[in-house]
Amino acid sequence: GEIAGDLWRNVEEVGETLTAPFSDPVIRLGVTGLSRAGKTVFITSLVANLLDRGRMPALQSGSAITTAYLQPQPDDTVPRFDYETHRAALTAPEPFWPESTRAVSQLRLSLRVQRQGMLGAMSGPRTVHLDIVDYPGEWLLDLGLLDQSFAEWSEETLARIENRTEAAEFLKQLDGAEPAANFEESLAKVLASSFTGYLHAAREAGFYDCTPGRFLLPGEMEGSPVLTFAPLRMTGKAAKGSLQAEMERRFEAYKSRVVKPFFRDHFARIDRQVVLVDALGAIHSGPAALEDLRGAMARILSAFRPGRNAWLTTLLRGKRVEKILFAASKADHLHHLQHPQLTAVLEALLREAKDRADFSGAATKAMSIAALRATVEETISHKGEDVNCVSGILLDSGKRAAMYPGTLPEDPNQLLSAARSGADAWLEADYNLMRFAPAPLHLKRGDGLPHIRLDKAVQFLIGDRLS
Ligand code: GDP
Numbered sequence: 001g002e003i004a005g006d007l008w009r010n011v012e013e014v015g016e017t018l019t020a021p022f023s024d025p026v027i028r029l030g031v032t033g034l035s036r037a038g039k040t041v042f043i044t045s046l047v048a049n050l051l052d053r054g055r056m057p058a059l060q061s062g063s064a065i066t067t068a069y070l071q072p073q074p075d076d077t078v079p080r081f082d083y084e085t086h087r088a089a090l091t092a093p094e095p096f097w098p099e100s101t102r103a104v105s106q107l108r109l110s111l112r113v114q115r116q117g118m119l120g121a122m123s124g125p126r127t128v129h130l131d132i133v134d135y136p137g138e139w140l141l142d143l144g145l146l147d148q149s150f151a152e153w154s155e156e157t158l159a160r161i162e163n164r165t166e167a168a169e170f171l172k173q174l175d176g177a178e179p180a181a182n183f184e185e186s187l188a189k190v191l192a193s194s195f196t197g198y199l200h201a202a203r204e205a206g207f208y209d210c211t212p213g214r215f216l217l218p219g220e221m222e223g224s225p226v227l228t229f230a231p232l233r234m235t236g237k238a239a240k241g242s243l244q245a246e247m248e249r250r251f252e253a254y255k256s257r258v259v260k261p262f263f264r265d266h267f268a269r270i271d272r273q274v275v276l277v278d279a280l281g282a283i284h285s286g287p288a289a290l291e292d293l294r295g296a297m298a299r300i301l302s303a304f305r306p307g308r309n310a311w312l313t314t315l316l317r318g319k320r321v322e323k324i325l326f327a328a329s330k331a332d333h334l335h336h337l338q339h340p341q342l343t344a345v346l347e348a349l350l351r352e353a354k355d356r357a358d359f360s361g362a363a364t365k366a367m368s369i370a371a372l373r374a375t376v377e378e379t380i381s382h383k384g385e386d387v388n389c390v391s392g393i394l395l396d397s398g399k400r401a402a403m404y405p406g407t408l409p410e411d412p413n414q415l416l417s418a419a420r421s422g423a424d425a426w427l428e429a430d431y432n433l434m435r436f437a438p439a440p441l442h443l444k445r446g447d448g449l450p451h452i453r454l455d456k457a458v459q460f461l462i463g464d465r466l467s
Contacts, residue, residue, distance in 0.1 A: 024110075024127040027465055028269055030321070033276030034137040034208055034296060035216065038329035039101045042276055042371040043134055044086040046458065049448030050109055050130075056448065058455035059463065066112045066125060073108040073131065078266075081107035081134050090372060090449060095438035103219040104135040104266055113466050128465060133266060137275070138213030140267075140303045141296065142259045145211060146311055150248040154231035160209065166201035170194040170230070179232045179244035187243065188228050195230035206282065206289035208296035214258050226254045260311070267303065268315050272323045272461045275300065279328045279345050283408070283415065284433040287426060291419035294349050301350070304362065323363045325461055326350055331452050332370035333405055333434055335377050335388035339368040339452075341408035348412040365460050370452040374436040378402045392436035406431035 031039050031046075049056050050068045059065075073080055082105070086098035109132065114125045145153060158174075161167040173194045177187060192215075199210045210216060214227060221227050229250040238244035282293040302308050304321055328346040331339055346366045375392035380402055391402035406429045409415060418426060441449070 024129055025465070026129045026131055027462055028131045028133060028271045029461060030133050030135065030267070030270035030273040031276070032135055032137045032140060032273070032300075033329070034278070034293075034300075035203060036100060036281070037137065037276040037278045038371055039134055039136075039276055040086060040098050041090070042274065042327075042329065043081055043107070043132055044083060044090060044098060045371040045449045045451055045454060046132070047083050047107065047109055048087055049451065049454055050111070050458070052446050052448045054444075054446040054448060055451065056455040056458070058459045059466075064114050064116060065466065066114045068109055068111050071108045071110050071129070073106050075106055079103065079105040081105040081132065083107055087449075090438050091441055091443065093440065095440055097438060101134050101136055102217050104133065104139075104262070106131060106133050108132075111466065115467060130462065133270060135262075135266060136213060136217050137296075137300050138210060138216055139259075139262050140213075140300045141209075141211050142213045143263065143303050143309060143312065144299055145251075145259060146255055146309060150251040151234055153251065154234055157211075157231040158233065161198065161202075164198075164202065164207075166205055166207075167198045170198040174230075174233060177232060177243060179234050179247075180236075180239055180242050183241055183243045183246040185228075188230075188246065191230040192228040206285040206292065208289075208292045209299075212254055212258075214254070221258065225250050226257055229254070263303075263312060264315060268319065270321055272325075273304070273321045274325045274327055274457070274461065276327050276329045277346055277349070278330060279349065280330055280333055280342060280405075283345070284405075284431045287415075287419040287421075287423040290415060291422075294352070294416065294419065297349050298352055321362050323365075323461055325457055326364065326366045327457060328366070328368040330370055331368040332373045332375045332392075333390060333436070334368075334408075335390055336452075337388055338405075338408050341410065341412070342368045345408065345412040345415060348416050367453055367457055367460075369454055369457050371449075371454060372438055373450040373452055374438050380404075392439060395435040395437045398437070403432060403434050405434060 031043055033039050047070070050065070051070075053059065053065060053068075070083070089096050089098040109130045111128045111130060112125050113128055115123055148156070162171070170191075173191055177191055196215045199215050203210050203216060212227075214221060218227055229247045232244055232247055234244060238248055277293070277297065279290075279293070282289045303312070304324060307313060326346055328342050331342060334342055343366055346368070350364075350366060375390035378389045378391045380387050380389050387404050389402040389404045391400060393399070394401050409428065414428065415426070439450075443449075
């Protein structure tokens with residue numbers, strides 16, 4: 001079976017390389033980030049702004065996209081990114097935020113590109129397909145599980161959550177679970193569901209270290225055995241038929257049936273990547289959330305430095321992501337004068353990971369962006385001083401308000417070291433949590449959606465392939 005399977009794979013691969021030179025070039029752009037980092041809004045705005053390029057000046061120099069159109073995507077079994085519904089939400093008379101990413105989805109945008117200058121006149125227009133692949137960053141965190149045994153994962157997880165109030169209920173259930181006892185599905189279900197409950201509560205509280213990622217976003221696997229396990233307090237080797245033995249088996253099945261297929265079918269094929277980071281949201285949530293985000297980022301990034309994982313290295317066989325953009329999302333919560341400080345926080349978050357290895361030669365860049373600008377800048381005079389605010393419609397009250405988000409320090413390490421030292425609150429400043437609703441839009445023909453630096457982001461990611 002194995003050999004036949006391999007042969008068949010080889011035949012398929014040869015088939016692909018035979019047809020590839022004759023078809024139009026394809027760029028696979030991955031869009032990821034932890035839950036609520038802004039992936040759905042980013043892709044919706046990206047597509048809208050590539051279809052109507054009136055707000056994309058930085059992209060249009062050098063080469064020109066003459067037309068862009070959506071096409072049926074080539075991967076028949078992958079859900080399509082629901083662009084139309086999401087765009088309708090953002091452009092409704094009373095706009096609202098679309099539903100967030102829950103699983104992998106994909107969409108193909110085809111671009112007709114006309115090179116400018118002499119060469120362009122000679123070569124005529126060509127077509128480049130942009131396949132945009134949306135997937136939860138939590139799934140990248142799962143890569144770390146491949147190096148762990150069930151015992152190691154259990155130990156690490158339990159040590160981490162021992163003192164978290166969000167985990168109290170699960171830990172209580174765990175006290176009644178004897179690993180050596182005979183396996184019972186009902187107990188496994190109780191443990192898995194209270195562990196999943198913990199993961200949701202932890203995520204809600206701003207923790208990012210929430211593996212297994214698929215427990216949070218189960219999709220069609222909900223309720224299946226690969227998602228019905230939990231960490232155990234183990235004492236020794238598992239006896240056949242015991243709770244521990246079956247949990248161990250399911251953990252291994254999760255790795256081979258859930259984690260590996262995702263990396264093989266989706267991740268390994270990506271050429272360019274955006275990693276969205278809600279750094280501002282983490283700062284607003286406090287030092288613990290920022291420290292946790294730093295840890296999660298470091299682990300997410302290890303997927304882009306495959307040397308660290310033997311299985312992934314073999315899988316990729318030298319193929320690598322060529323460009324990675326790290327984008328601090330929702331920058332419209334800040335007056336533009338503070339954008340450099342936000343970018344600096346993002347850079348500092350990445351530095352640790354970057355210092356160790358250089359993403360296997362990928363070009364990287366950090367930027368502050370807003371995929372959908374929901375605010376306008378306003379300078380308000382307060383006690384005789386000018387205060388640079390942003391104003392918009394507050395999500396909770398529906399009222400228009402000007403808000404001052406707090407001042408980010410010139411040196412991002414002030415924030416990061418406070419976070420690292422386990423401070424309960426920021427010393428220097430108060431950061432205000434803000435949530436704005438999307439603003440009603442009055443779009444003219446040819447206008448994409450309002451954004452901040454989306455054109456520069458796209459130029460960095462795919463500009464070279466358009467000229
Ligand atoms: P996902 O989970 O990564 O798909 O995140 P979403 O794209 O659904 O974004 C989560 C939430 O962040 C949205 O519902 C908005 O409230 C907010 N958000 C995302 N992008 C922006 C942006 O560009 N500006 C503002 N002001 N809010 C944003």
